Amino acid sequence: LYSVHVMVGPPTTIIALGLEGSANKLGVGIVRHVYAGGVAAGGELRPALEELANVRDTYNPPAGEGFLPRDVAAHHRATIMPLVTQALAEAGVAPSDLDCICFTKGPGMGAPLQAVALVARTLAQLWGLPLVGVNHCVGHVEMGRAITGADNPVVLYVSGGNTQIIAYSQQTYRIFGETLDIAIGNCLDRFARVLKLPNDPSPGYNIEQYAKRGSKYIELPYTVKGMDVSFSGILSFIEKLAKTEPDKHAPEDLCFSLQETMFAMLVEITERAMAHIGSDEVLI
Numbered sequence: 108l109y110s111v112h113v114m115v116g117p118p119t120t121i122i123a124l125g126l127e128g129s130a131n132k133l134g135v136g137i138v139r140h141v142y143a144g145g146v147a148a149g150g151e152l153r154p155a156l157e158e159l160a161n162v163r164d165t166y167n168p169p170a171g172e173g174f175l176p177r178d179v180a181a182h183h184r185a186t187i188m189p190l191v192t193q194a195l196a197e198a199g200v201a202p203s204d205l206d207c208i209c210f211t212k213g214p215g216m217g218a219p220l221q222a223v224a225l226v227a228r229t230l231a232q233l234w235g236l237p238l239v240g241v242n243h244c245v246g247h248v249e250m251g252r253a254i255t256g257a258d259n260p261v262v263l264y265v266s267g268g269n270t271q272i273i274a275y276s277q278q279t280y281r282i283f284g285e286t287l288d289i290a291i292g293n294c295l296d297r298f299a300r301v302l303k304l305p306n307d308p309s310p311g312y313n314i315e316q317y318a319k320r321g322s323k324y325i326e327l328p329y330t331v332k333g334m335d336v337s338f339s340g341i342l343s344f345i346e347k348l349a350k351t352e353p354d355k356h357a358p359e360d361l362c363f364s365l366q367e368t369m370f371a372m373l374v375e376i377t378e379r380a381m382a383h384i385g386s387d388e389v390l391i
């Protein structure tokens with residue numbers, strides 16, 4: 108999906124198997140890219156994309172606990188081959204039909220990444236296929252572009268370990284703004300542990316359900332510094348409210364206020380980046 112040199116010719120089909128295990132969610136995907144006739148040298152290749160399989164399994168620790176890298180890695184080692192078998196069956200392809208094996212090279216949690224990379228390397232050697240390491244962040248962005256058809260979006264990249272505003276400029280992705288401390292997903296996860304919310308299907312999802320029932324907005328620190336944001340102070344503030352004044356503030360109102368404040372911060376810096384590069388597209 109970068110600028111490439113391809114001769115114009117007949118359609119080319121590439122089937123790729125991808126392994127993602129950078130955190131507690133383990134995924135195996137199979138996609139078919141159809142390059143219809145290629146493009147002139149130096150042009151961008153935007154293939155048609157067909158999703159053949161997308162199977163996942165998530166490691167969920169007990170409520171009130173986070174996930175340790177060694178436990179996540181053990182989950183991935185025990186689960187990944189059944190997922191690969193399931194993905195091949197759903198896609199209706201055999202290893203001989205594949206053209207390459209892709210895997211998340213980083214960033215992410217070291218032990219889970221290593222567990223999945225070992226399987227990817229082993230399969231590539233067993234099946235005689237090229238091994239392609241994928242940058243986790245760029246993989247998310249390019250996947251979003253491929254699915255939506257977005258041309259030049261401002262990317263709001265938010266997850267458990269990442270909070271960044273990204274845009275493509277001069278042949279590379281550039282970070283316009285980011286968190287100065289913890290990621291927004293990490294902030295939500297940690298507050299969910301304070302409230303003893305379950306990790307299934309995810310702490311952020313369960314906070315959202317509580318927030319839907321909240322009606323009272325509690326003023327929290329709003330920390331935007333230029334194009335950057337900070338969440339650690341908000342987390343400390345709302346943790347103190349939850350622990351010291353449990354009878355005064357309902358959990359639903361705390362979740363509602365936390366979401367509203369942090370999401371407003373992200374909207375502000377995203378709009379500023381859109382104005383800077385003149386884009387009318389946002390990819391989240």
